[in-house]
Amino acid sequence: MASLDRSEVARLAALARIDLDDCDLDRLAGQLSAIVDAVAKVQEVATPEIPATSHPILMSNVFRPDVVLPSLTQGDALAGAPAAEDGRFRVPQILGED
């Protein structure tokens, strides 16, 4: 299995919305390659007949009574926001100029 190279790390970081500079990319690419090589070991024993486990203790259809419970007030919900306006979260512009 191919290790992670610098350009792949840059692509993944962009997907994960983390800006990395050249210095970060050099360091992380080396470390992540070593980690990926080590964890690829799982493929040695993961044969087709083994079912996957997504959750340690399976439960299904977890319901609660359909009743209205108190929730955060608008003020509480906005209290930790970096910016708010008119009782709403204020966000930077979504679309660029071009």
Place this chain on the structure above:
Amino acid sequence: MRDLNRLTAQALVDAFASGKTTSVKATEAALDRIGHVDGEVHAFLHVDAEGALKTAEAVDRDREAGKPLPPLAGVPIAVKDVLVTKGLPTTAGSRILEGWIPPYDATVVERLKAARLPIIGKTNMDEFAMGSSTEHSGYGPTRNPWDLERIPGGSGGGSAAALAAFEVPLAIGSDTGGSIRQPAAVTGTVGVKPTYGAVSRYGVIALASSLDQVGPCARTVHDTALLHEVIAGHDPRDATSLPGSAPKIVAAATRGREDGLEGTKIGVIKELMGKGFQRGVSHRFEEAVHQLKSVGATVTEVSCPSFDYALAAYYLILPSEASSNLAKYDSVRFGLRVDDGGTIERVMGATRAAGFGDEVKRRIILGTYALSAGYYDAYYGSAQKVRTLIQRDFAEAFGSVDVLVSPTCPTTAFRLGEQIDDPLTMYLNDIATIPANLAGIPGMSLPIGLAPEDGLPVGLQILAPAKADDRLYRVGAALEGALVDLWSGTLTTQAPPLEGAKA
């Protein structure tokens, strides 16, 4: 009374009941101790003297008035900073949440308040619980009270160090791959990761949702049991919370201490011994196994061959889940925003670059890779199959024994800085603790002595089948009883005094 900080929670409860001391005195003593030694230890990210004393005063008033009180009322406690606390700063050790004041309490915090324990403060941790040393905290590392140049374990190093430094008798931790048990082992304290779902995770800042579990930490098995009973139980606000009643934990601890382990079958895990384990760790472990036999247990060796793949599976599953869980730190609803006037995509990239530390970035990128199209089956899918194999190993082992034991971690506390630049070496610290999280089963670490070569604490891990958390306490209390008799006191009493305390 003499040094209140050195008393167990049970001894404090008894002293409150007999009128020898008060909750206010115990809380003030804890705050004084923190003032003296936490400059060196740095177990706390935030101390709430006012809130803790207010709770203590109310408990003392009610006791005076003869009102009924819950069993641990008035005993000071520390809470890992991964649990949200209404009105108290909560950061999960990350700069991205610096200054955030949650608008609600985690269910576990609500339970502590209902049980009327003064919450002394929030403890330091590796950022978002990613790490085994607290060196990945965005606010500087915690130091091990046994040797200030060494790590206290992680991610819950703050909670474990607060106990070992006699700052508090009780603490809350969280364990995703060993973050309660490994810090307990390297600080000579006790910590339990309950069965997955046994303790509510509502209001616990998520790392890897299929692995995370909150649990109790203390200096003795009995104190840990008392706290376990306060926090365990079904919570309708957590869809993974186990329905039904929790096992009787305190009674199990009492039974273990009084009756020993006659008839109990214990398995030693072959794959978690020998190669890769420090000599003094193996030495103390073998001695402890003899102690278990001396209190009546039958000990056999069992094999769990898939454990050799547990670490690899864990470092695919955890980053995958973490990369998704940490997407919420997007500069919109809470936490940091680095705004350069550009589009939100630019702002998110700059915010997450500035707010996350290196280990968090590594794991998010690794998880993004493992989940990406073309790699999903090879990595995440394969890791989930290994998870099945680990569960089968445990099922087979528990078919022939009641509990399993191993050393909690391969070495004693290493030096600060020693492994910080080598993530893979750091990950190996959790080799013995990770299988329990993958399978959802409960585990305990308790101190079994000091390694002869460096004089640092060694821990023994006990593992039990899912929902049989009570077995950890029965076996743990029996072993602890034998060892405490041998040492004439708990292991933490052998810890060197901290400089601050001498002054």
